[in-house]
Amino acid sequence: MRGVVQRVSEAHVKVDGNIVGQIERGLMVLLGVAEGDTEADLKYLVEKTIHLRIFEDDEGKMNRSVIDIGGSILAISQFTLLGDARKGRRPSFITAARPEEANQMYQDYVRRIRDQGVPVETGIFQADMKVSLVNDGPVTLLLDSSKIL
Template sequence: MVSKGNRMRIVIQRVATAKVEVQGRVVGQIDRGVLALVGVGHGDTISEAKWLAEKTSQLRIFPDDEGKMNRSLLDIGGSVLAVSQFTLLGDCRKGRRPAFTDAAAPEIANQIYQSYNECLRATGVRVEEGIFAADMQVSLVNDGPVTLILDRTSS
């Protein structure tokens, strides 16, 4: 079953450090900031990518001087490590093998993923990336831990 669109989903993890490797080579690495695992679904557009990029950059998930989550990536000068992950659109409701029919075709997903990264950069956030469709190894130190799921229904 194909979704009606607007399924773009991002898992945000606040990190002390994060890196992504491809074939033993580091292709993206950040210190304090956010690891963003990005899944793109059928019907997603640059509009969703822009909205989610602005939400990512402005989400107040970093502690202020009193320890309350009151600061954003922009406030702390943090970075984003963005990694494409179509499996976020996996449907596990039937059987034992996830169905990935809600994930966008690779050429479309890559365009939307790249748009998300460019929209993040436009907000002033430094962005490192994984390699789209590559077999990647992601390492991170989750800070908190703080992990959130963003999609268009989040507000």
């Protein structure tokens, strides 16, 4: 699993011109599920997302998590994170999970974060979404369970 995590002061996602998910201060997470991702991958991404200390404390150091600041998460499924553009000019997406599997892992990711008390807004799986955000910092990190597990 791959996640692009951005610290935001606000973010929203629209489908067909209507806002379907919106947050204030927190994290905007683009989540890609790879074929063969397991429970261990899911657990790693959930734990890393909610405990990642990228919000400033009273001394200006990145020392607080989204939980610590009482923030929210906007989680967007994005299979293109699994794109491989090393050869040619058109990316290959053969390592991305099938939609049914990807949606299940995405929904489990959202549910598990909510179970930890963090509010989560979402887009609509497989919809054409327009995502807007104000990246705070900017702070952007790439999480990839395949580099760890």
